[in-house]
Amino acid sequence: MRRRGIALVMLAVAYRAVLPIHANEIPQTERRSGFGFMAPDTQAMQSDDTVNPGTLWVLDGEALWNGKVGSADKACADCHTDARETMKGVAARYPAFDKARGRPVDLEQRINLCRTDHQQATPLPYESRDLLALTAFVARHSRGMPIEGGSDPRLEPFVAKGRELFMRRQGQLNLGCANCHDDNWDKRLAGSAITQAHPTGYPLYRLEWQSLGSLQRRLRACIAGIRAQAYDYGAPELVELELYLMSRARGMTIETPAVRP
Amino acid sequence: MHQPDDSTRRRFLGLAGGAAVFGTVPVGAFRPAGATPAMLTSAIRHIAGEATVRTGKVKLDIPPLVENGNTVPITVSVASPMTPDDHVTSIHVFNEKNPQPNVGNFHLGPHAGRAQISTRIRLADSQKIVAIARMSDGSFWSASADVVVTLAACTEEVI
Amino acid sequence: MASALINVPARARRGDIIEIKTLMSHIMETGYRHTASGDVVPRDIVTSFTCRHNGTEIFRADLFPAIAANPFITFFTTATESGRFEFEWIGDRGFSQTASAPITVE
Numbered sequence: 169m170r171r172r173g174i175a176l177v178m179l180a181v182a183y184r185a186v187l188p189i190h191a192n193e194i195p196q197t198e199r200r201s202g203f204g205f206m207a208p209d210t211q212a213m214q215s216d217d218t219v220n221p222g223t224l225w226v227l228d229g230e231a232l233w234n235g236k237v238g239s240a241d242k243a244c245a246d247c248h249t250d251a252r253e254t255m256k257g258v259a260a261r262y263p264a265f266d267k268a269r270g271r272p273v274d275l276e277q278r279i280n281l282c283r284t285d286h287q288q289a290t291p292l293p294y295e296s297r298d299l300l301a302l303t304a305f306v307a308r309h310s311r312g313m314p315i316e317g318g319s320d321p322r323l324e325p326f327v328a329k330g331r332e333l334f335m336r337r338q339g340q341l342n343l344g345c346a347n348c349h350d351d352n353w354d355k356r357l358a359g360s361a362i363t364q365a366h367p368t369g370y371p372l373y374r375l376e377w378q379s380l381g382s383l384q385r386r387l388r389a390c391i392a393g394i395r396a397q398a399y400d401y402g403a404p405e406l407v408e409l410e411l412y413l414m415s416r417a418r419g420m421t422i423e424t425p426a427v428r429p
Numbered sequence: 430m431h432q433p434d435d436s437t438r439r440r441f442l443g444l445a446g447g448a449a450v451f452g453t454v455p456v457g458a459f460r461p462a463g464a465t466p467a468m469l470t471s472a473i474r475h476i477a478g479e480a481t482v483r484t485g486k487v488k489l490d491i492p493p494l495v496e497n498g499n500t501v502p503i504t505v506s507v508a509s510p511m512t513p514d515d516h517v518t519s520i521h522v523f524n525e526k527n528p529q530p531n532v533g534n535f536h537l538g539p540h541a542g543r544a545q546i547s548t549r550i551r552l553a554d555s556q557k558i559v560a561i562a563r564m565s566d567g568s569f570w571s572a573s574a575d576v577v578v579t580l581a582a583c584t585e586e587v588i
Numbered sequence: 589m590a591s592a593l594i595n596v597p598a599r600a601r602r603g604d605i606i607e608i609k610t611l612m613s614h615i616m617e618t619g620y621r622h623t624a625s626g627d628v629v630p631r632d633i634v635t636s637f638t639c640r641h642n643g644t645e646i647f648r649a650d651l652f653p654a655i656a657a658n659p660f661i662t663f664f665t666t667a668t669e670s671g672r673f674e675f676e677w678i679g680d681r682g683f684s685q686t687a688s689a690p691i692t693v694e
Binding site: 499500501502524527528529531532533534535536537538540541542543544545546547548549550551552 | 605606618620644645646647648649650651652653654655656657659660661662663664665666668
Protein backbone atom coordinates (compact mmCIF):
# COMPACT_ATOMS: atom_id res chain seq x y z
CA MET A 169 0.00 0.00 0.00
CA ARG A 170 2.80 2.38 0.85
CA ARG A 171 4.46 1.69 -2.50
CA ARG A 172 1.22 2.50 -4.18
CA GLY A 173 0.99 5.68 -2.15
CA ILE A 174 4.40 6.76 -3.35
CA ALA A 175 3.54 5.81 -6.90
CA LEU A 176 0.43 7.97 -6.75
CA VAL A 177 2.37 10.92 -5.44
CA MET A 178 4.92 10.55 -8.19
CA LEU A 179 2.11 10.32 -10.71
CA ALA A 180 0.59 13.50 -9.32
CA VAL A 181 3.92 15.25 -9.63
CA ALA A 182 4.31 13.98 -13.15
CA TYR A 183 0.82 15.25 -13.99
CA ARG A 184 1.58 18.74 -12.76
CA ALA A 185 4.94 18.82 -14.43
CA VAL A 186 4.05 17.46 -17.80
CA LEU A 187 0.33 17.08 -18.50
CA PRO A 188 -2.24 19.84 -18.64
CA ILE A 189 -3.79 20.55 -15.25
CA HIS A 190 -7.17 19.10 -16.22
CA ALA A 191 -5.84 15.63 -17.09
CA ASN A 192 -8.63 13.81 -15.31
CA GLU A 193 -10.18 10.47 -15.90
CA ILE A 194 -13.60 10.79 -17.48
CA PRO A 195 -16.39 10.98 -14.88
CA GLN A 196 -18.46 7.81 -14.80
CA THR A 197 -21.63 9.54 -15.95
CA GLU A 198 -19.94 11.04 -18.99
CA ARG A 199 -18.58 7.80 -20.38
CA ARG A 200 -19.70 7.03 -23.91
CA SER A 201 -18.97 4.10 -26.14
CA GLY A 202 -17.29 4.69 -29.49
CA PHE A 203 -20.63 3.68 -31.01
CA GLY A 204 -22.06 7.06 -30.13
CA PHE A 205 -19.32 8.91 -32.02
CA MET A 206 -20.10 7.23 -35.33
CA ALA A 207 -22.30 8.37 -38.19
CA PRO A 208 -25.75 6.71 -38.39
CA ASP A 209 -24.72 4.66 -41.44
CA THR A 210 -21.84 3.07 -39.58
CA GLN A 211 -24.00 2.50 -36.52
CA ALA A 212 -26.50 0.71 -38.74
CA MET A 213 -23.73 -1.55 -39.96
CA GLN A 214 -23.13 -2.68 -36.40
CA SER A 215 -26.68 -2.92 -35.17
CA ASP A 216 -27.91 -5.51 -37.64
CA ASP A 217 -26.22 -8.91 -37.46
CA THR A 218 -27.26 -9.70 -41.02
CA VAL A 219 -25.22 -6.81 -42.40
CA ASN A 220 -22.42 -6.64 -39.80
CA PRO A 221 -19.19 -7.91 -41.42
CA GLY A 222 -18.02 -9.11 -37.99
CA THR A 223 -20.71 -11.78 -38.18
CA LEU A 224 -18.61 -13.61 -40.79
CA TRP A 225 -15.88 -14.12 -38.19
CA VAL A 226 -18.36 -15.13 -35.50
CA LEU A 227 -19.72 -17.83 -37.80
CA ASP A 228 -16.19 -19.00 -38.57
CA GLY A 229 -15.52 -19.07 -34.85
CA GLU A 230 -18.54 -21.27 -34.25
CA ALA A 231 -17.22 -23.79 -36.75
CA LEU A 232 -13.82 -23.76 -35.09
CA TRP A 233 -15.42 -24.16 -31.65
CA ASN A 234 -16.92 -27.45 -32.83
CA GLY A 235 -13.88 -28.71 -34.73
CA LYS A 236 -11.53 -31.23 -33.20
CA VAL A 237 -7.88 -30.17 -33.16
CA GLY A 238 -4.53 -31.14 -31.79
CA SER A 239 -3.07 -34.46 -30.80
CA ALA A 240 -5.75 -34.68 -28.11
CA ASP A 241 -8.30 -34.54 -30.95
CA LYS A 242 -10.58 -32.34 -28.90
CA ALA A 243 -12.91 -29.53 -29.79
CA CYS A 244 -13.62 -26.56 -27.53
CA ALA A 245 -17.14 -27.92 -27.40
CA ASP A 246 -15.95 -31.20 -25.91
CA CYS A 247 -15.12 -29.46 -22.63
CA HIS A 248 -17.13 -26.28 -22.84
CA THR A 249 -20.26 -27.79 -24.42
CA ASP A 250 -22.74 -25.10 -25.41
CA ALA A 251 -21.03 -21.72 -25.67
CA ARG A 252 -24.33 -19.94 -25.20
CA GLU A 253 -24.21 -21.04 -21.58
CA THR A 254 -20.56 -21.61 -20.78
CA MET A 255 -19.12 -18.55 -22.53
CA LYS A 256 -21.78 -16.13 -21.34
CA GLY A 257 -20.07 -13.25 -19.56
CA VAL A 258 -16.55 -14.58 -20.09
CA ALA A 259 -15.21 -11.82 -22.32
CA ALA A 260 -16.72 -9.22 -19.99
CA ARG A 261 -14.24 -10.16 -17.27
CA TYR A 262 -11.15 -10.39 -19.39
CA PRO A 263 -8.20 -9.79 -19.16
CA ALA A 264 -8.35 -12.17 -16.20
CA PHE A 265 -5.83 -13.24 -13.59
CA ASP A 266 -4.06 -16.46 -14.47
CA LYS A 267 -3.01 -18.16 -11.25
CA ALA A 268 -0.33 -20.34 -12.82
CA ARG A 269 1.39 -17.37 -14.38
CA GLY A 270 0.65 -14.88 -11.61
CA ARG A 271 -0.40 -12.20 -14.07
CA PRO A 272 -3.31 -11.25 -16.33
CA VAL A 273 -3.92 -12.87 -19.68
CA ASP A 274 -6.31 -11.58 -22.34
CA LEU A 275 -8.90 -13.63 -24.15
CA GLU A 276 -6.65 -14.43 -27.12
CA GLN A 277 -3.97 -15.71 -24.76
CA ARG A 278 -6.53 -17.73 -22.81
CA ILE A 279 -7.71 -19.41 -26.01
CA ASN A 280 -4.14 -20.29 -26.95
CA LEU A 281 -3.45 -21.58 -23.44
CA CYS A 282 -6.46 -23.85 -23.78
CA ARG A 283 -5.17 -25.06 -27.14
CA THR A 284 -1.73 -25.93 -25.82
CA ASP A 285 -2.72 -27.19 -22.37
CA HIS A 286 -5.90 -29.09 -23.17
CA GLN A 287 -6.06 -29.73 -26.88
CA GLN A 288 -2.35 -30.34 -27.39
CA ALA A 289 -2.53 -28.10 -30.42
CA THR A 290 -0.18 -25.39 -31.58
CA PRO A 291 -1.12 -21.88 -30.50
CA LEU A 292 -2.76 -19.70 -33.15
CA PRO A 293 -0.72 -16.70 -34.34
CA TYR A 294 -1.90 -13.28 -33.15
CA GLU A 295 -4.27 -11.60 -35.63
CA SER A 296 -4.66 -14.85 -37.56
CA ARG A 297 -8.11 -15.39 -38.96
CA ASP A 298 -8.73 -18.43 -36.77
CA LEU A 299 -7.75 -16.71 -33.54
CA LEU A 300 -9.84 -13.67 -34.40
CA ALA A 301 -12.79 -15.89 -35.28
CA LEU A 302 -12.60 -17.85 -32.02
CA THR A 303 -12.17 -14.70 -29.96
CA ALA A 304 -15.09 -13.03 -31.73
CA PHE A 305 -17.26 -16.10 -31.20
CA VAL A 306 -16.47 -16.28 -27.48
CA ALA A 307 -16.79 -12.52 -26.92
CA ARG A 308 -20.07 -12.42 -28.83
CA HIS A 309 -21.58 -14.36 -25.95
CA SER A 310 -20.98 -11.40 -23.66
CA ARG A 311 -22.81 -8.98 -25.89
CA GLY A 312 -25.23 -6.85 -23.92
CA MET A 313 -23.51 -7.60 -20.63
CA PRO A 314 -21.64 -5.09 -18.46
CA ILE A 315 -17.85 -5.05 -18.46
CA GLU A 316 -16.33 -6.31 -15.21
CA GLY A 317 -12.69 -5.94 -16.20
CA GLY A 318 -10.15 -5.51 -13.45
CA SER A 319 -12.46 -6.11 -10.50
CA ASP A 320 -10.39 -9.05 -9.24
CA PRO A 321 -8.20 -7.66 -6.38
CA ARG A 322 -5.25 -9.73 -7.59
CA LEU A 323 -5.23 -7.60 -10.71
CA GLU A 324 -4.76 -4.33 -8.86
CA PRO A 325 -1.02 -3.90 -9.43
CA PHE A 326 -1.47 -4.69 -13.13
CA VAL A 327 -4.32 -2.22 -13.52
CA ALA A 328 -2.03 0.38 -11.95
CA LYS A 329 0.69 -0.46 -14.44
CA GLY A 330 -1.80 -0.16 -17.26
CA ARG A 331 -2.91 3.23 -15.99
CA GLU A 332 0.69 4.38 -15.86
CA LEU A 333 1.18 3.26 -19.47
CA PHE A 334 -2.00 5.11 -20.47
CA MET A 335 -0.85 8.33 -18.85
CA ARG A 336 2.78 8.24 -19.88
CA ARG A 337 3.92 10.55 -22.65
CA GLN A 338 5.95 8.73 -25.24
CA GLY A 339 7.20 8.74 -28.77
CA GLN A 340 8.29 11.48 -31.14
CA LEU A 341 5.02 13.31 -30.64
CA ASN A 342 5.42 13.06 -26.87
CA LEU A 343 1.79 12.17 -26.39
CA GLY A 344 0.15 9.97 -23.80
CA CYS A 345 -3.08 8.13 -24.50
CA ALA A 346 -4.75 10.35 -21.90
CA ASN A 347 -3.92 13.52 -23.83
CA CYS A 348 -6.41 12.58 -26.52
CA HIS A 349 -8.74 10.12 -24.89
CA ASP A 350 -9.22 11.72 -21.47
CA ASP A 351 -8.64 15.38 -22.28
CA ASN A 352 -9.78 15.87 -25.86
CA TRP A 353 -12.43 13.31 -26.65
CA ASP A 354 -15.24 14.57 -28.85
CA LYS A 355 -12.90 16.97 -30.58
CA ARG A 356 -11.67 15.91 -33.99
CA LEU A 357 -8.27 14.83 -35.21
CA ALA A 358 -7.70 14.99 -38.97
CA GLY A 359 -11.44 14.81 -39.59
CA SER A 360 -12.13 11.85 -37.33
CA ALA A 361 -13.80 12.01 -33.95
CA ILE A 362 -11.56 11.37 -30.95
CA THR A 363 -13.37 8.81 -28.84
CA GLN A 364 -12.94 8.02 -25.17
CA ALA A 365 -11.16 4.78 -26.07
CA HIS A 366 -13.41 2.28 -24.32
CA PRO A 367 -12.87 -1.23 -25.69
CA THR A 368 -16.53 -2.16 -25.61
CA GLY A 369 -16.71 -4.10 -28.86
CA TYR A 370 -13.50 -6.03 -29.45
CA PRO A 371 -12.60 -7.85 -31.54
CA LEU A 372 -14.23 -5.48 -33.99
CA TYR A 373 -14.55 -4.80 -37.70
CA ARG A 374 -12.64 -1.65 -38.43
CA LEU A 375 -13.45 -0.01 -41.75
CA GLU A 376 -9.85 1.18 -41.93
CA TRP A 377 -8.64 -2.42 -41.73
CA GLN A 378 -11.42 -3.86 -43.88
CA SER A 379 -11.16 -6.76 -41.49
CA LEU A 380 -11.92 -7.82 -37.97
CA GLY A 381 -9.04 -7.06 -35.60
CA SER A 382 -8.10 -7.26 -31.96
CA LEU A 383 -7.65 -4.60 -29.30
CA GLN A 384 -3.92 -5.24 -29.38
CA ARG A 385 -3.86 -4.44 -33.06
CA ARG A 386 -5.63 -1.15 -32.37
CA LEU A 387 -3.27 -0.30 -29.52
CA ARG A 388 -0.22 -1.04 -31.64
CA ALA A 389 -1.58 1.16 -34.40
CA CYS A 390 -2.27 3.99 -31.96
CA ILE A 391 1.18 3.73 -30.43
CA ALA A 392 2.79 3.71 -33.86
CA GLY A 393 0.55 6.68 -34.72
CA ILE A 394 2.10 8.79 -31.99
CA ARG A 395 5.44 7.72 -33.37
CA ALA A 396 6.42 5.52 -30.47
CA GLN A 397 7.77 1.99 -30.66
CA ALA A 398 4.82 -0.39 -30.47
CA TYR A 399 5.07 -3.36 -28.13
CA ASP A 400 5.02 -6.81 -29.72
CA TYR A 401 1.80 -8.76 -29.80
CA GLY A 402 1.31 -10.52 -26.49
CA ALA A 403 3.64 -8.17 -24.63
CA PRO A 404 2.79 -7.76 -20.94
CA GLU A 405 2.50 -4.01 -21.50
CA LEU A 406 -0.28 -4.51 -24.03
CA VAL A 407 -2.16 -6.85 -21.72
CA GLU A 408 -1.79 -4.34 -18.89
CA LEU A 409 -3.10 -1.57 -21.13
CA GLU A 410 -6.02 -3.78 -22.19
CA LEU A 411 -6.70 -4.51 -18.54
CA TYR A 412 -6.62 -0.85 -17.56
CA LEU A 413 -8.89 0.12 -20.46
CA MET A 414 -11.40 -2.57 -19.53
CA SER A 415 -11.39 -1.50 -15.88
CA ARG A 416 -11.81 2.12 -17.01
CA ALA A 417 -14.84 0.96 -18.97
CA ARG A 418 -16.28 -1.12 -16.14
CA GLY A 419 -20.05 -1.14 -16.25
CA MET A 420 -20.28 -0.25 -19.92
CA THR A 421 -21.92 -2.72 -22.26
CA ILE A 422 -20.10 -5.21 -24.48
CA GLU A 423 -20.97 -4.74 -28.18
CA THR A 424 -18.85 -7.42 -29.82
CA PRO A 425 -18.53 -7.64 -32.77
CA ALA A 426 -18.57 -3.86 -33.09
CA VAL A 427 -17.98 -1.83 -36.24
CA ARG A 428 -15.76 1.23 -36.11
CA PRO A 429 -14.46 3.64 -38.79
CA MET B 430 12.60 -2.40 -28.34
CA HIS B 431 11.05 -3.21 -24.99
CA GLN B 432 13.00 -6.11 -23.59
CA PRO B 433 10.92 -8.68 -21.74
CA ASP B 434 11.67 -9.47 -18.12
CA ASP B 435 10.73 -13.09 -18.48
CA SER B 436 11.84 -14.14 -21.93
CA THR B 437 10.53 -17.70 -21.70
CA ARG B 438 7.05 -16.47 -20.95
CA ARG B 439 7.20 -13.87 -23.73
CA ARG B 440 8.39 -16.46 -26.21
CA PHE B 441 5.56 -18.78 -25.23
CA LEU B 442 2.92 -16.14 -25.55
CA GLY B 443 4.51 -14.20 -28.39
CA LEU B 444 4.65 -16.99 -30.98
CA ALA B 445 5.23 -16.02 -34.55
CA GLY B 446 2.50 -13.44 -34.49
CA GLY B 447 4.53 -10.30 -35.05
CA ALA B 448 6.65 -11.43 -37.94
CA ALA B 449 4.01 -13.47 -39.70
CA VAL B 450 1.39 -10.77 -39.84
CA PHE B 451 3.57 -7.95 -41.06
CA GLY B 452 6.00 -9.77 -43.28
CA THR B 453 4.60 -8.67 -46.59
CA VAL B 454 1.48 -6.71 -45.74
CA PRO B 455 0.91 -4.05 -48.35
CA VAL B 456 1.39 -0.53 -47.19
CA GLY B 457 -0.40 2.56 -48.22
CA ALA B 458 -4.05 3.40 -47.79
CA PHE B 459 -3.26 6.43 -49.95
CA ARG B 460 -3.58 5.57 -53.60
CA PRO B 461 -2.89 8.15 -56.28
CA ALA B 462 -6.24 9.17 -57.75
CA GLY B 463 -6.03 8.30 -61.43
CA ALA B 464 -9.49 8.78 -62.89
CA THR B 465 -10.53 12.04 -64.44
CA PRO B 466 -13.92 13.55 -65.27
CA ALA B 467 -13.20 12.61 -68.88
CA MET B 468 -12.89 8.95 -67.92
CA LEU B 469 -16.17 9.21 -66.06
CA THR B 470 -17.92 10.63 -69.12
CA SER B 471 -16.42 7.97 -71.32
CA ALA B 472 -17.49 5.19 -68.98
CA ILE B 473 -21.03 6.53 -68.99
CA ARG B 474 -20.98 6.69 -72.80
CA HIS B 475 -19.92 3.08 -72.86
CA ILE B 476 -23.16 2.17 -71.13
CA ALA B 477 -25.54 4.69 -72.63
CA GLY B 478 -24.14 4.92 -76.12
CA GLU B 479 -25.50 7.98 -77.92
CA ALA B 480 -28.69 8.15 -75.84
CA THR B 481 -29.36 11.24 -73.76
CA VAL B 482 -29.00 10.60 -70.06
CA ARG B 483 -31.69 12.55 -68.25
CA THR B 484 -31.69 13.55 -64.62
CA GLY B 485 -34.51 12.09 -62.56
CA LYS B 486 -36.23 8.91 -61.40
CA VAL B 487 -33.04 7.76 -59.71
CA LYS B 488 -32.38 8.29 -56.01
CA LEU B 489 -28.83 7.94 -54.74
CA ASP B 490 -28.46 7.51 -50.96
CA ILE B 491 -24.93 8.02 -49.78
CA PRO B 492 -23.64 9.81 -46.68
CA PRO B 493 -22.47 13.33 -47.59
CA LEU B 494 -19.59 13.02 -45.13
CA VAL B 495 -17.97 9.63 -44.95
CA GLU B 496 -16.15 8.33 -41.90
CA ASN B 497 -13.84 6.08 -43.81
CA GLY B 498 -13.45 5.87 -47.56
CA ASN B 499 -12.75 2.15 -47.35
CA THR B 500 -16.38 1.23 -46.76
CA VAL B 501 -19.14 3.62 -47.83
CA PRO B 502 -22.72 2.36 -47.78
CA ILE B 503 -24.74 3.32 -50.85
CA THR B 504 -28.32 2.63 -51.92
CA VAL B 505 -29.65 3.33 -55.41
CA SER B 506 -33.39 3.20 -55.98
CA VAL B 507 -35.32 3.98 -59.16
CA ALA B 508 -38.96 5.04 -59.37
CA SER B 509 -40.57 2.52 -61.70
CA PRO B 510 -43.76 0.42 -61.78
CA MET B 511 -41.57 -2.61 -62.55
CA THR B 512 -44.11 -4.14 -64.92
CA PRO B 513 -43.15 -6.22 -67.96
CA ASP B 514 -43.73 -3.14 -70.14
CA ASP B 515 -42.07 -0.56 -67.94
CA HIS B 516 -39.19 -1.55 -65.73
CA VAL B 517 -35.54 -0.93 -64.91
CA THR B 518 -33.21 -3.36 -66.63
CA SER B 519 -29.96 -2.27 -65.02
CA ILE B 520 -28.36 0.20 -62.63
CA HIS B 521 -24.81 1.44 -63.11
CA VAL B 522 -22.70 3.29 -60.56
CA PHE B 523 -19.70 5.43 -61.43
CA ASN B 524 -17.18 7.53 -59.57
CA GLU B 525 -15.08 10.49 -60.49
CA LYS B 526 -11.70 10.21 -58.78
CA ASN B 527 -10.93 6.58 -57.97
CA PRO B 528 -8.25 5.01 -60.15
CA GLN B 529 -10.96 3.83 -62.47
CA PRO B 530 -14.50 5.10 -63.05
CA ASN B 531 -16.67 1.98 -62.70
CA VAL B 532 -18.06 0.91 -59.36
CA GLY B 533 -20.64 -1.73 -60.22
CA ASN B 534 -23.33 -2.73 -62.70
CA PHE B 535 -26.49 -4.32 -61.35
CA HIS B 536 -28.74 -6.25 -63.73
CA LEU B 537 -32.32 -6.69 -62.60
CA GLY B 538 -34.59 -9.51 -63.70
CA PRO B 539 -38.16 -8.95 -64.90
CA HIS B 540 -39.55 -10.02 -61.51
CA ALA B 541 -37.38 -7.72 -59.41
CA GLY B 542 -40.42 -6.04 -57.91
CA ARG B 543 -38.44 -3.04 -56.74
CA ALA B 544 -35.53 -1.37 -58.49
CA GLN B 545 -33.28 -0.87 -55.50
CA ILE B 546 -29.82 -2.12 -54.66
CA SER B 547 -27.48 -1.50 -51.74
CA THR B 548 -23.80 -2.13 -51.48
CA ARG B 549 -20.64 -0.76 -49.90
CA ILE B 550 -18.04 1.00 -51.99
CA ARG B 551 -14.59 2.46 -51.72
CA LEU B 552 -13.87 6.11 -52.31
CA ALA B 553 -10.31 7.30 -52.64
CA ASP B 554 -11.07 10.97 -52.26
CA SER B 555 -13.89 13.48 -51.94
CA GLN B 556 -15.73 13.20 -55.27
CA LYS B 557 -18.92 12.89 -57.24
CA ILE B 558 -20.77 9.58 -57.52
CA VAL B 559 -23.14 9.00 -60.44
CA ALA B 560 -25.87 6.35 -60.68
CA ILE B 561 -27.50 5.62 -64.05
CA ALA B 562 -30.57 3.50 -64.66
CA ARG B 563 -31.38 1.91 -68.00
CA MET B 564 -35.09 1.45 -68.57
CA SER B 565 -36.89 -1.17 -70.62
CA ASP B 566 -37.78 1.47 -73.23
CA GLY B 567 -34.12 2.20 -73.82
CA SER B 568 -34.06 5.50 -71.94
CA PHE B 569 -31.41 6.42 -69.39
CA TRP B 570 -31.89 8.35 -66.15
CA SER B 571 -29.35 9.47 -63.61
CA ALA B 572 -28.65 11.03 -60.24
CA SER B 573 -25.40 12.16 -58.70
CA ALA B 574 -24.13 13.06 -55.26
CA ASP B 575 -21.04 14.79 -53.97
CA VAL B 576 -19.32 12.99 -51.13
CA VAL B 577 -16.69 14.30 -48.74
CA VAL B 578 -14.26 11.60 -47.70
CA THR B 579 -12.08 11.91 -44.63
CA LEU B 580 -9.46 9.32 -43.84
CA ALA B 581 -9.02 7.73 -40.45
CA ALA B 582 -6.58 9.51 -38.19
CA CYS B 583 -3.48 7.62 -37.05
CA THR B 584 -3.70 5.65 -40.29
CA GLU B 585 -2.21 2.28 -39.74
CA GLU B 586 1.14 1.63 -41.31
CA VAL B 587 3.14 -1.53 -41.42
CA ILE B 588 4.66 -1.91 -37.96
CA MET C 589 -15.52 -21.91 -43.03
CA ALA C 590 -18.52 -19.58 -43.19
CA SER C 591 -17.64 -17.43 -46.15
CA ALA C 592 -21.05 -16.02 -46.87
CA LEU C 593 -24.01 -14.73 -44.91
CA ILE C 594 -27.32 -14.82 -46.75
CA ASN C 595 -30.53 -13.29 -45.49
CA VAL C 596 -33.67 -14.46 -47.26
CA PRO C 597 -37.12 -14.71 -45.72
CA ALA C 598 -37.90 -18.38 -45.16
CA ARG C 599 -41.51 -17.90 -46.18
CA ALA C 600 -43.41 -15.40 -48.31
CA ARG C 601 -46.77 -15.05 -50.03
CA ARG C 602 -46.92 -15.23 -53.79
CA GLY C 603 -46.43 -11.78 -55.20
CA ASP C 604 -44.65 -10.39 -52.13
CA ILE C 605 -41.61 -8.28 -52.91
CA ILE C 606 -38.82 -9.59 -50.71
CA GLU C 607 -35.37 -8.24 -49.99
CA ILE C 608 -32.34 -10.50 -50.22
CA LYS C 609 -29.19 -9.47 -48.36
CA THR C 610 -25.83 -11.05 -49.03
CA LEU C 611 -22.50 -10.54 -47.29
CA MET C 612 -19.47 -12.56 -48.21
CA SER C 613 -15.89 -12.75 -47.10
CA HIS C 614 -13.38 -11.57 -49.70
CA ILE C 615 -10.42 -9.24 -49.51
CA MET C 616 -11.28 -7.43 -52.76
CA GLU C 617 -7.65 -6.50 -53.34
CA THR C 618 -7.84 -3.54 -55.69
CA GLY C 619 -4.63 -3.97 -57.61
CA TYR C 620 -3.64 -0.40 -56.79
CA ARG C 621 -1.80 -1.01 -53.54
CA HIS C 622 1.96 -1.39 -53.19
CA THR C 623 4.15 -3.24 -50.73
CA ALA C 624 6.81 -1.43 -48.75
CA SER C 625 9.33 -2.44 -51.41
CA GLY C 626 7.27 -0.82 -54.15
CA ASP C 627 5.81 -3.88 -55.86
CA VAL C 628 2.17 -3.76 -56.89
CA VAL C 629 -0.09 -6.09 -54.97
CA PRO C 630 -1.95 -7.90 -57.75
CA ARG C 631 -5.69 -7.42 -58.15
CA ASP C 632 -7.82 -10.10 -56.53
CA ILE C 633 -11.49 -9.25 -56.54
CA VAL C 634 -14.88 -10.83 -57.00
CA THR C 635 -15.92 -9.77 -60.50
CA SER C 636 -19.42 -11.20 -60.74
CA PHE C 637 -22.28 -12.07 -58.41
CA THR C 638 -25.33 -13.97 -59.64
CA CYS C 639 -28.53 -15.06 -57.99
CA ARG C 640 -30.76 -17.72 -59.52
CA HIS C 641 -34.17 -18.88 -58.38
CA ASN C 642 -34.95 -22.46 -59.33
CA GLY C 643 -32.36 -22.18 -62.06
CA THR C 644 -33.44 -18.86 -63.55
CA GLU C 645 -31.20 -15.83 -63.14
CA ILE C 646 -33.02 -13.11 -61.22
CA PHE C 647 -30.16 -10.77 -60.41
CA ARG C 648 -26.60 -10.23 -61.52
CA ALA C 649 -23.91 -7.74 -60.53
CA ASP C 650 -20.59 -6.86 -62.17
CA LEU C 651 -18.18 -5.79 -59.47
CA PHE C 652 -15.11 -3.59 -59.79
CA PRO C 653 -12.25 -2.81 -57.36
CA ALA C 654 -14.34 0.08 -56.01
CA ILE C 655 -16.60 -2.42 -54.25
CA ALA C 656 -15.49 -2.60 -50.61
CA ALA C 657 -13.91 -5.68 -49.06
CA ASN C 658 -16.31 -8.33 -47.80
CA PRO C 659 -18.84 -7.46 -50.50
CA PHE C 660 -22.29 -6.56 -49.27
CA ILE C 661 -25.06 -6.61 -51.88
CA THR C 662 -28.80 -6.37 -51.37
CA PHE C 663 -31.56 -6.50 -53.97
CA PHE C 664 -35.25 -7.27 -54.32
CA THR C 665 -37.26 -9.94 -56.06
CA THR C 666 -40.89 -10.98 -56.28
CA ALA C 667 -41.77 -14.26 -54.57
CA THR C 668 -43.15 -16.51 -57.29
CA GLU C 669 -42.84 -20.15 -56.21
CA SER C 670 -41.20 -22.26 -53.56
CA GLY C 671 -37.73 -23.54 -54.18
CA ARG C 672 -34.16 -22.44 -53.74
CA PHE C 673 -32.11 -19.36 -54.35
CA GLU C 674 -28.64 -20.19 -55.59
CA PHE C 675 -25.90 -17.58 -55.18
CA GLU C 676 -22.61 -17.61 -57.01
CA TRP C 677 -19.56 -15.38 -56.71
CA ILE C 678 -16.87 -15.55 -59.38
CA GLY C 679 -13.60 -13.66 -59.30
CA ASP C 680 -9.96 -13.33 -60.21
CA ARG C 681 -7.62 -16.30 -60.12
CA GLY C 682 -10.44 -18.73 -60.73
CA PHE C 683 -12.30 -17.76 -57.56
CA SER C 684 -15.69 -19.39 -57.32
CA GLN C 685 -18.02 -19.74 -54.39
CA THR C 686 -21.66 -20.70 -54.01
CA ALA C 687 -24.35 -20.58 -51.37
CA SER C 688 -28.03 -21.33 -51.35
CA ALA C 689 -31.15 -20.64 -49.34
CA PRO C 690 -34.62 -22.19 -49.49
CA ILE C 691 -37.90 -20.34 -49.67
CA THR C 692 -41.46 -21.48 -49.17
CA VAL C 693 -43.98 -19.45 -51.13
CA GLU C 694 -47.64 -19.80 -50.21
